[in-house]
Amino acid sequence: MSRFHDLSVTDINKTIRDAVVVTLKPTNGALGEFDFTQGQYLTFRRDFDGQELRRSYSICAGKDDGILQVGIKRVDGGAFSTWANEDLAVGDTVQAMPPMGSFHTPLDPGADKQYLGFAGGSGITPVLSILKTTLAREPNSTFTLVYANKAVSTIMFREELEDLKNSYMGRFNVIHILESDAQEIDLFTGLVSQEKCAELFKGWIDIDHVDTAFICGPEPMMLGIAAALREHGLTDAQIKFELFASAQPGRASTKAASGKAASSARETTAVITLDGATQTITTSKDVSVLDAALQNAMDAPFACKAGVCSTCRCRVIEGEVEMASNHALEDYEVEKGYVLSCQSFPVTDKVVVDYDQ
Amino acid sequence: MTEDMSIESYLAAGGILSNPTNVPPRYRAELMKLMATFVDSELAGAAGFADIINAGPGIKERIAAARIVLEKTDNADKVLSIMGDFGADTARYASHHPWTARLDRNAGIATSRSEHDMRLAVFNYPLNGWADAVVMNLLMGRAVAVQMADFSMVSYQPLAEAFRAIAPVESHHADLAEEGLQRLLEGGDKPSIQASVDYWWPRVAASFGSAGSTRADALKAMGLRKSTNAALQTRWLGEAGAVLEGLGLKAG
Numbered sequence: 001m002s003r004f005h006d007l008s009v010t011d012i013n014k015t016i017r018d019a020v021v022v023t024l025k026p027t028n029g030a031l032g033e034f035d036f037t038q039g040q041y042l043t044f045r046r047d048f049d050g051q052e053l054r055r056s057y058s059i060c061a062g063k064d065d066g067i068l069q070v071g072i073k074r075v076d077g078g079a080f081s082t083w084a085n086e087d088l089a090v091g092d093t094v095q096a097m098p099p100m101g102s103f104h105t106p107l108d109p110g111a112d113k114q115y116l117g118f119a120g121g122s123g124i125t126p127v128l129s130i131l132k133t134t135l136a137r138e139p140n141s142t143f144t145l146v147y148a149n150k151a152v153s154t155i156m157f158r159e160e161l162e163d164l165k166n167s168y169m170g171r172f173n174v175i176h177i178l179e180s181d182a183q184e185i186d187l188f189t190g191l192v193s194q195e196k197c198a199e200l201f202k203g204w205i206d207i208d209h210v211d212t213a214f215i216c217g218p219e220p221m222m223l224g225i226a227a228a229l230r231e232h233g234l235t236d237a238q239i240k241f242e243l244f245a246s247a248q249p250g251r252a253s254t255k256a257a258s259g260k261a262a263s264s265a266r267e268t269t270a271v272i273t274l275d276g277a278t279q280t281i282t283t284s285k286d287v288s289v290l291d292a293a294l295q296n297a298m299d300a301p302f303a304c305k306a307g308v309c310s311t312c313r314c315r316v317i318e319g320e321v322e323m324a325s326n327h328a329l330e331d332y333e334v335e336k337g338y339v340l341s342c343q344s345f346p347v348t349d350k351v352v353v354d355y356d357q
Numbered sequence: 358m359t360e361d362m363s364i365e366s367y368l369a370a371g372g373i374l375s376n377p378t379n380v381p382p383r384y385r386a387e388l389m390k391l392m393a394t395f396v397d398s399e400l401a402g403a404a405g406f407a408d409i410i411n412a413g414p415g416i417k418e419r420i421a422a423a424r425i426v427l428e429k430t431d432n433a434d435k436v437l438s439i440m441g442d443f444g445a446d447t448a449r450y451a452s453h454h455p456w457t458a459r460l461d462r463n464a465g466i467a468t469s470r471s472e473h474d475m476r477l478a479v480f481n482y483p484l485n486g487w488a489d490a491v492v493m494n495l496l497m498g499r500a501v502a503v504q505m506a507d508f509s510m511v512s513y514q515p516l517a518e519a520f521r522a523i524a525p526v527e528s529h530h531a532d533l534a535e536e537g538l539q540r541l542l543e544g545g546d547k548p549s550i551q552a553s554v555d556y557w558w559p560r561v562a563a564s565f566g567s568a569g570s571t572r573a574d575a576l577k578a579m580g581l582r583k584s585t586n587a588a589l590q591t592r593w594l595g596e597a598g599a600v601l602e603g604l605g606l607k608a609g
Binding site for chain 1: 367371372383389390393394440444445446453474475515517521
């Protein structure tokens, strides 16, 4: 189960017009909990208009920076990122879970490796953490970063990257690819596509000697780069992915108000949606929502049937169910109407549930 | 940068996901089922094998059996911790179920699973003594090796990495079983070992699932499956058949 901790904001620094770097300090003795691995992320929670919203942001600090820092780029219509960019202030307290994520490889001080990183826009945050940590802890390894942005003005951490180039002369190199700003070399303008990568691998990047590649950016860019890397002989075990889709689930609407009150009738009408198809079933209130679906030949997902694993999660759109036990969903999920269907028994005479939400 | 690609089309194009924050609901469910199937099978397999340790004819055999129990439990733990990232109560998961429970040896359950866990049907059959356990471990070990090769490419990177770490361990279990079987055959009693092969062969073969599974396309589109049930089974029939032949036994 997740554990949220309080962290106080000790610094906020605008890296570009619409992105902030927030420095955080765990309070209440939770310092140890936030000992992160390079490339990990923090999940924050905050109430917006009475509804809890969770958002994950990657740590941009290196292991040896001695601080905890995340980068938050403002997304159009994004409640959390807009709040962080406009209203968050030094001295505020925020809540986050301990670092999570597996976007990293083990480091070895004796290693002599060549790393290649690809970052698109705010995808730089975990890659920055990785490259800083790697350069500091593997003195014989090199790191090349291909960094895609719309224009010079949208490059997060531009100066910091320049400083790193100077500090790690000959071991760290950055190739900026800009979508709209023309550059001296034509190759460096446009999108980082599979074809662009193939061009870069001809003279700019020694792809044959790359040990590990990291990719963090929007979906099409990740696909193109991965295809190019595989085409040049890298195996899936050598490519580390991190996708923070622009489509982090949007603000969920509040739980539907129960249309009808509970009644003493023992039967209920269950309207169940799975894989885009909806079935209306008449079932007993003593049968779980999951069993009702299974008894009607719907291939509803489940595993433990004990309320432990959460495989059978679905969302109640209308009506009310009662969960016999719940060891897997958190309060905020339950508030949004999510239930464990194996443990859910209809209370109202009609329930509408959806496995696709 | 075009950012208007849906996660579904990203996955269909071979995209990789790396954390629980943006998995679509149906993907989450199928991923959880896949993980639960593995965890339940490993826990049930380890539990069944634990009971057989003391039936080992010598100390080396008992060490090998104990090691298999330990490592299968550890493999279950690796995948269960990923389920934990999605909210599963990992402590309760391991203890909520009697993993040693088995059906009758002649229960005709084909590929159907029990009501209460996701173990592959083959793990519902009881082992019948040491030699029988070694045969089952060899045939199932080869089957797991085939499946791991496919699962090592699943679109959820933390799980693909776990499977890549697990694959050689499972493969080693099959090797241990092969060595063990070799020794048993040297000691005679070939007919009863062949009887065990005949018993387990169709049951392990069935663990690959039915050829006409309707979910295959959906799983493929999510990047949770690469090969069909039939293709995996064919690979196993060939590989396991060759191992048996090398031991002087007949495939069932």
